[in-house]
Amino acid sequence: MNRQKPEMMRQWFRSSFQLLMPANPMLILALAGLLIFGTTSCSSQKRLARKHAKEAHLAQIAQAKADLYEIINDEGYLSLGAKENMLQNVKDMKLDDKEIDELIVRAEEKLARDRAEHMRKKEEETRRAEAERLELERQARERATQYGPIQNAFISVAAAPNLREANLRISQTLEMFASPDVPVLILISQEGEVRDYDRPTTISRYLELLKDQKRYNNDIENAKFNAAGKITELELRTRY
Incomplete structure (x- = not known):
């Protein structure tokens, strides 16, 4: 709610009060109650908005921790690309949480090890494929001779x-x-x-x-x- 609204209502109330001084006292009390209710309602909505924002922030932190632990504890069930995307999503949240920052460091170290293992396996598969190709060529030459x-x-x-x-x-x-x-x-x-x-x-x-x-x-x-x-x-x- 606009911050100027309570002040505007108070100004309106003072003006109305001055105009209604000779009038019915009950009407004056009703106007005072309206001002108090409006101010209280605005404050309640602000508190509710702050509460919802805090709950959403805590939910983000909880989800970020869960994702980071999933990366750290993964034993090969997730692809390297999926884990890299999860880590980047957490970083993009900019949660400013000490535990999250520590988990990000651990997740980055885990991904560095995973990348090294991925490259090792890829090189091994390349060598194996080349060895199989050479063996097939040798067998083909042998069959051609025999x-x-x-x-x-x-x-x-x-x-x-x-x-x-x-x-x-x-x-x-x-x-x-x-x-x-x-x-x-x-x-x-x-x-x-x-x-x-x-x-x-x-x-x-x-x-x-x-x-x-x-x-x-x-x-x-x-x-x-x-x-x-x-x-x-x-x-x-x-x-x-």
């Missing part, structure tokens, strides 16, 4: 210009296997650890299929060899 002749033999059978040449190439390819009945598994799909294979076949039937279709649409996934270096089991992967 399985390259088999892969080329299959391509050669599928690309044979005539039946006679195809049969000759099949005979040459079978020399790489322990027997014509070596099992051949063809992987057609994979989701995680779950693998779905086509109906099992043998190397002789698979080579006949290549001869008929004149198309090789697989890659070598794995192969097992015996002591003589002959293939005893072959696993292929379908290309898409």
Whole structure:
């Protein structure tokens, strides 16, 4: 309420009182009561406003303390960004509270440790990803060296210009296997650890299929060899 209002009411009352001096005394008393009530009502509203402001300030302090303790005691449940935002929000309140200031220092120290740990993990993940990439490249080179002749033999059978040449190439390819009945598994799909294979076949039937279709649409996934270096089991992967 405007601070000038009580003074204005008193001035009005004095003026009215002077005008009403000859008038009814009861009217004068009523005007006096009105002035007292107005002044008292204004003071009560000020006290109520101060009370609400104090309660709101205490609620802010309580919430700020709770947020700061949550940052300080966090064991990895909150993201680094979330904790940084919480700390900044508390700072923006400018609460001017000694305990809050001390907790802010502790929260900043905790976040500094968290940032260092975050960077360490990030660097470790980068190194691990690079190591995995290099290992996959090594395996690919190894497969190319080990399985390259088999892969080329299959391509050669599928690309044979005539039946006679195809049969000759099949005979040459079978020399790489322990027997014509070596099992051949063809992987057609994979989701995680779950693998779905086509109906099992043998190397002789698979080579006949290549001869008929004149198309090789697989890659070598794995192969097992015996002591003589002959293939005893072959696993292929379908290309898409």
